[in-house]
Amino acid sequence: MAEEIGKAKKVRSVAVVRGKTEGHERVRPIEVIWGDTNTTTIHREWGCLLKVDPSRVFFTPRLSYERMRVAKLVRDGETVLNAFAGVGAFSILISKLHPSTKILSVDSNPCAFEFMLENRRLNKCWGVVPVLSDAFDVMKSFSDRFDRVLLPLPELSLKALPYAVRCVKNGGVIHFYGTACRKKGLPQASDLWNDIKEAVEGEARVDLKILNFRKVRAVNRGIYHVVYDLVVKKQYQNQNATSTSK
Ligand SMILES: C[S@@+](CC[C@H](N)C(=O)[O-])C[C@H]1O[C@@H](n2cnc3c(N)ncnc32)[C@H](O)[C@@H]1O
Structure with a gap:
């Protein structure tokens, strides 16, 4: 299932959220269930590039x-x-x-x-x-x-x-x-x-x-x-x- 989603969406990894956003750092526990375990990615917004790793930062x-x-x-x-x-x-x-x-x-x-x-x-x-x-x-x-x-x-x-x-x-x-x-x-x-x-x-x-x-x-x-x-x-x-x- 995860593999199908990954291939259909043409993404590198598929991850699921495994708990609530925690502590003052506001990081959510996530688990990679298919693909590359490196969860660092670049998000594009309003012409800006934002490098993030949702497993380590909000x-x-x-x-x-x-x-x-x-x-x-x-x-x-x-x-x-x-x-x-x-x-x-x-x-x-x-x-x-x-x-x-x-x-x-x-x-x-x-x-x-x-x-x-x-x-x-x-x-x-x-x-x-x-x-x-x-x-x-x-x-x-x-x-x-x-x-x-x-x-x-x-x-x-x-x-x-x-x-x-x-x-x-x-x-x-x-x-x-x-x-x-x-x-x-x-x-x-x-x-x-x-x-x-x-x-x-x-x-x-x-x-x-x-x-x-x-x-x-x-x-x-x-x-x-x-x-x-x-x-x-x-x-x-x-x-x-x-x-x-x-
Ligand atoms: C909700 S996030 C900020 C989101 C950000 N404004 C954005 O648009 O992506 C809150 C951030 O505050 C930081 N933080 C928590 N307590 C802090 C403190 N006492 N001093 C400085 N930063 C703190 C966390 O590490 C976290 O990155």
């Missing part, structure tokens, strides 16, 4: 539309932080569309980092700056630095949000990915929006405005991965600007 083509949506929002010359960058799929596309943009792209999985380096080279996207590190350590070392911060890891976004708020500039945007239940009412009425507000409660004089909201993909019955595009207003900076200009 990757899904289902985020393709979302990657283009975000990339189109970026303006030339922005400084962007992609906190959970994986193999660099968001970062590579942003850099392709906006070569003058710098995208600091952090991942703690050494395999994802290696693929990100390779994808930067394959696509000649020199604006992508791959960093092998814990994103929290990187975010802690910046304040008011980025025009845009991506948090594409729903399992850690709430924890990362206060750090992202500190390192984004006044008026900058955070793309916050989370999990929400349709029944609870979206976007403002959702439990997630309450959790977002609670997560930044400790950040004095910071206000979040929803610029955009969308369901990214269904992950279970009635459960969605969603994204909030949040504009960060830092009131203390406005006051300083006002008092200086008087």
Whole structure:
């Protein structure tokens, strides 16, 4: 059966998923049931080449539309932080569309980092700056630095949000990915929006405005991965600007 599928689809290997996506690295256990056991491949998306090995790194083509949506929002010359960058799929596309943009792209999985380096080279996207590190350590070392911060890891976004708020500039945007239940009412009425507000409660004089909201993909019955595009207003900076200009 596996061989028939492989030959009909003209693919090198046929693999089955053997369990759930696990841990913060979001890797799914897969087993090759026919063909070449080397599961490294090149995925083509929006004119970009993305080298991935689904047995060692997270990757899904289902985020393709979302990657283009975000990339189109970026303006030339922005400084962007992609906190959970994986193999660099968001970062590579942003850099392709906006070569003058710098995208600091952090991942703690050494395999994802290696693929990100390779994808930067394959696509000649020199604006992508791959960093092998814990994103929290990187975010802690910046304040008011980025025009845009991506948090594409729903399992850690709430924890990362206060750090992202500190390192984004006044008026900058955070793309916050989370999990929400349709029944609870979206976007403002959702439990997630309450959790977002609670997560930044400790950040004095910071206000979040929803610029955009969308369901990214269904992950279970009635459960969605969603994204909030949040504009960060830092009131203390406005006051300083006002008092200086008087
Ligand atoms: C859902 S994947 C990112 C997907 C990616 N944005 C894409 O479009 O392919 C989340 C990534 O975050 C990384 N990660 C998990 N915890 C991290 C941490 N504390 N610091 C940096 N990266 C982390 C994982 O290794 C994984 O590659």
